[in-house]
Amino acid sequence: xxxxxxxxxxxxxxxxxxxxxxxxxxxxxxxxxxxxxxxxxxxxxxxxxxxxxxxxxxxxxxxxxxxxxxxxxxxxxxxxxxxxxxxxxxxxxxxxxxxxxxxxxxxxxxxxxxxxxxxxxxxxxxxxxxxxxxxxxxxxxxxxxxxxxxxxxxxxxxxxxxxxxxxxxxxxxxxxxxxxxxxxxxxxxxxxxxxxxxxxxxxxxxxxxxxxxxxxxxxxxxxxxxxxxxxxxxxxxxxxxxxxxxxxxxxxxxxxxxxxxxxxxxxxxxxxxxxxxxxxxxxxxxxxxxxxxxxxxxxxxxxxxxxxxxxxxxxxxxxxxxxxxxxxxxxxxxxxx
Numbered sequence: 001x002x003x004x005x006x007x008x009x010x011x012x013x014x015x016x017x018x019x020x021x022x023x024x025x026x027x028x029x030x031x032x033x034x035x036x037x038x039x040x041x042x043x044x045x046x047x048x049x050x051x052x053x054x055x056x057x058x059x060x061x062x063x064x065x066x067x068x069x070x071x072x073x074x075x076x077x078x079x080x081x082x083x084x085x086x087x088x089x090x091x092x093x094x095x096x097x098x099x100x101x102x103x104x105x106x107x108x109x110x111x112x113x114x115x116x117x118x119x120x121x122x123x124x125x126x127x128x129x130x131x132x133x134x135x136x137x138x139x140x141x142x143x144x145x146x147x148x149x150x151x152x153x154x155x156x157x158x159x160x161x162x163x164x165x166x167x168x169x170x171x172x173x174x175x176x177x178x179x180x181x182x183x184x185x186x187x188x189x190x191x192x193x194x195x196x197x198x199x200x201x202x203x204x205x206x207x208x209x210x211x212x213x214x215x216x217x218x219x220x221x222x223x224x225x226x227x228x229x230x231x232x233x234x235x236x237x238x239x240x241x242x243x244x245x246x247x248x249x250x251x252x253x254x255x256x257x258x259x260x261x262x263x264x265x266x267x268x269x270x271x272x273x274x275x276x277x278x279x280x281x282x283x284x285x286x287x288x289x290x291x292x293x294x295x296x297x298x299x300x301x302x303x304x305x306x307x308x309x310x311x312x313x314x315x316x317x318x319x320x321x322x323x324x325x326x327x328x329x330x331x332x333x334x335x336x337x
Contacts, residue, residue, distance in 0.1 A: 007145060007296050007310050021050030022298045025085045025108070027076050027100060028092035029056040029065060032114065036091055037068045039290045048298060055079040076100070080107040086301055087112055094186045098123035105130050110137035112297050115194075116186050121320045128316065132307040139297040139310050142194045142319075146289040146296070149262045152281070153253055153270055154199055161272060162255030168196045168236040169252040173223075173244035184221045184240055185327050192238030193326075194311075194319050196228055199253065204318050205230055208325050213333055214241065221330055228322070 021044065026036055033056070043049040054065060055073040062072035073079040080088075088104050089112040090097055098118040101111060111131060117124045117140045131138045144150055157165050170192035179187070197203065207229040214223035223241030230236070249264040258274030268286050272279040300308050309316070 007292075021047050022086045022301060023051040023053075023083060024049055025053045025055070025076075025079050025083060025088045027055055027079075027088065027090050027104070029054050029058075029061045030091070033091035034065070034068075035290065036089060036294075037065060039288065039294055041068050042291065043294060043298075048295065051083060053079050053083045053085065076104055080104065086110065087297060090114060093181070094119055094183075098127060101127045102130055105134050105136060108136065109301055110139070110297055112139045112141065112293070114141040115143075115190050116140075116320065116323065117316055118320070119186070120324060121317055124316055124320045128309060128313050131309065135307050137297065137300045137303075137308045139293065139300075140316055141293065142191070142198075142311055143289045143293060144191055144195050145198055145311065146292040147264065148283055148286045148289070148292075149264060149268070149270055150195065150199070150251065152283060153251075153260045153262050156260060156270070156272065156281075157199070157253060157255065161258065162253065162260055162274065163257035165200065165253060165255050166234055167252075167254040168199055169250075169254070170195055170236065170238045170240075171248045171250045172240045173246065173248040174242055175244050175247050176242055178216060178220070178222045178242040182216065182220050182222050182242065184224050184242070185323055185330065188240035188242075189224055189226055189238055189326065190319065190323060192226070192236070192240060193228065193322055194315075195251065196230075196236035196238070197315065197318060198311075200230055200234055200236075202312075202315055202318075203230055203234075205236075205322055208322050208329070210326060210329050210333060211237075213330060224330075226326060 024040055026033055037054060040049050040052050044052060052069045053071045054069045055076050059074055065072060071082060085108045087110045088108040090100050091114050094116050097113055101113055105111060117127055172188050172191060205228040209227050210224060211227055212225035213221060216222050222243060226238040228236040247265060251262045253260040261271040268283045270281045
């Protein structure tokens with residue numbers, strides 16, 4: 001594991017503490033937590049994971065998850081008492097992340113916290129400081145950093161395929177209904193903010209604004225269009241939300257001499273458009289980004305040199321800072337309305 005711009009996976013075999021596979025605990029078995037469990041089960045079949053333990057506040061989850069897990073607990077305390085865990089993943093609502101992380105960090109070698117790491121920069125700082133104090137590792141689930149198509153697009157941009165990158169248009173509209181207590185910024189917009197910063201080389205935005213915002217009947221944000229401005233006249237537009245008419249998962253990278261279009265819904269292709277040609281690049285042997293995340297944090301268990309954090313601490317704090325800025329603007333818009 002390293003803290004460079006990209007998370008690098010090695011091709012080596014697992015060894016040392018992982019010779020028998022990693023022992024993993026999952027806190028939170030909702031929709032996305034179950035996706036984690038299915039991913040871990042696939043890694044267990046090839047020996048990368050040896051044990052999968054889960055906990056959730058809903059006891060009936062034990063029946064639903066039969067066949068995927070080695071044990072089920074109604075709370076994290078019981079889970080950690082019954083298993084010596086290498087990794088604990090926190091897949092619960094964002095408002096619970098900080099308290100849980102600070103409680104469980106001493107019961108594992110590595111923490112995998114789904115985004116957002118917390119609700120504020122202060123919470124993020126507290127978690128990272130505690131992980132470093134404990135000598136553990138931390139992965140925050142900015143999953144698009146592990147997406148094969150996005151990283152291929154980044155490679156093409158770095159090779160000058162479309163000239164200097166000037167704009168990122170990020171669209172993530174789902175036809176799904178909003179979850180309970182929805183917040184479109186913490187759930188969806190965070191992906192766009194982090195992806196824009198990542199693809200611009202981790203530079204920090206100068207300004208952020210909300211161009212469009214929709215609330216549900218409980219005055220909770222469910223759709224938003226956000227603009228980010230960066231130095232060098234670079235910019236990003238982030239369009240996210242639930243209850244969309246069409247499912248849209250697309251990122252357009254616009255450069256000084258062309259565009260790269262990444263369509264992430266059921267495709268393995270990248271479209272490159274320049275003044276000279278249109279080209280479709282087909283990616284072979286793609287892996288699901290969540291699987292890559294898990295491989296990455298498991299590999300990190302064998303690096304005992306220091307406490308390792310990915311993305312870098314500065315990238316995590318930068319993302320949290322601009323989430324707070326945008327949510328502050330949302331609060332003012334909500335009052336005005």
